[in-house]
Amino acid sequence: MSTTLSQKISDSSDISMNVLTRPRERIVKSAIELFRQHGIKGVGVDAIAEAAGSNKMTLYRHFGCKDDLVCECLKQVSDEKERIWDNLENSYPGDPARQLRAWVDEAAQHIYSDLRGCDLANAAVELKEAGHPAQKVIMDAKKAHVRHLVELCRSAGIEHYEQLAQALVLLVEGARVCGQSIGVEGPQQQLKQTCEAMIDAFSGHGSNSDRAAVSN
Amino acid sequence: MSTTLSQKISDSSDISMNVLTRPRERIVKSAIELFRQHGIKGVGVDAIAEAAGSNKMTLYRHFGCKDDLVCECLKQVSDEKERIWDNLENSYPGDPARQLRAWVDEAAQHIYSDLRGCDLANAAVELKEAGHPAQKVIMDAKKAHVRHLVELCRSAGIEHYEQLAQALVLLVEGARVCGQSIGVEGPQQQLKQTCEAMIDAFSGHGSNSDRAAVSN
DNA sequence: TTGCAACGTTACTGACCGGTAACACACATT
């Protein structure tokens, strides 16, 4: 706990970040990246400002306090996640079943290549203080995510669409947290196969032997 | 971020903790509880010592640094979790299938009544510094947990026991993290039904209609 | 009784952190 983290962060900071963008934008971008790497409580505002090629005063002119910056970061992260639903619709228009498979595939690929977990879930772990403003942002984003997936399962003609959506959320969230705590060899390696088997089971067009084959 | 957390922690600390136990034991116990409530980085060693009815000097005589104390806490938490396997064997001796159902039931009950997530997984989120000693403790405990569940599924006669065990781990871990980020209304409410449906599917003694009934 | 080990108390250090004040500069608009 006595390590000088500021130095390490500064070393890996991107001072040469596109100066054409406005400081506010650069600060948020740097903050998101640093929060991902070191955790929210593991990064100071000085390090964020420096990584953004700016300074603390400018940071505080745009964000009243660190918590406000954290909320803005989480909002942008959740907005980014929201875009996947439009992307799915654009990729496979009018084919919700295919969109559901694509959602699983994308989630799995992301988890296989990045062990740092979900920014929103991680923030919820760190920010436990009662009434912390970020908690509402996190909760709203997660609820919206579940809602979207439920709707997709419903559109795909799944009878028990709500149960399937909830199960898929649990699997994906579990995979992300396992990646962080267990590492590459964790059970999240089987996420894609497990989700697909789950979808098959709920779609009602798989026999026992089919499921055994899928789970193999 | 300018809140005076120490005061709040002190207010809720248990100064009257059993003085018959040794300071070291009380310190670890208080630390585990405070870490659970406020996160590891959200609690200072002073608050821990005070909550244990001891002081910082005694704390540092038993633990070289805060990280050592954190490791000891996580070890005790993982030892505690290890005991469930013996408990299951004692509760339903020679009946691994029943033990597996009981494991699901216990995990679900725990998750329904406590939204604070898994101490080990939460610690992994907070302690991202490369080579942090707690990471090995967390990883070893989580791997052992998966190993035990795989073995239980194998004993229960599940054909694809490894896939089932991994899927169950993902569901349970996902449920714990959802409780933290979404709150009581999250998809973890359906954990038990989902796990049981998953076991049924892998057990190969459930028809499509059975599965539909279970998932309802 | 002596001695030792564990524990408690106070005070301190050095670093870091969130946040602010005051001033200087660059640039675009009028």
Added chain:
DNA sequence: AATGTGTGTTACCGGTCAGTAACGTTGCAA
């Protein structure tokens, strides 16, 4: 040319934190 807005710089404040030093106290055991 004047003005205002956004930005950079330096310095500072109060607080917290991990960790240590020095000394005093308790209680047990030989």
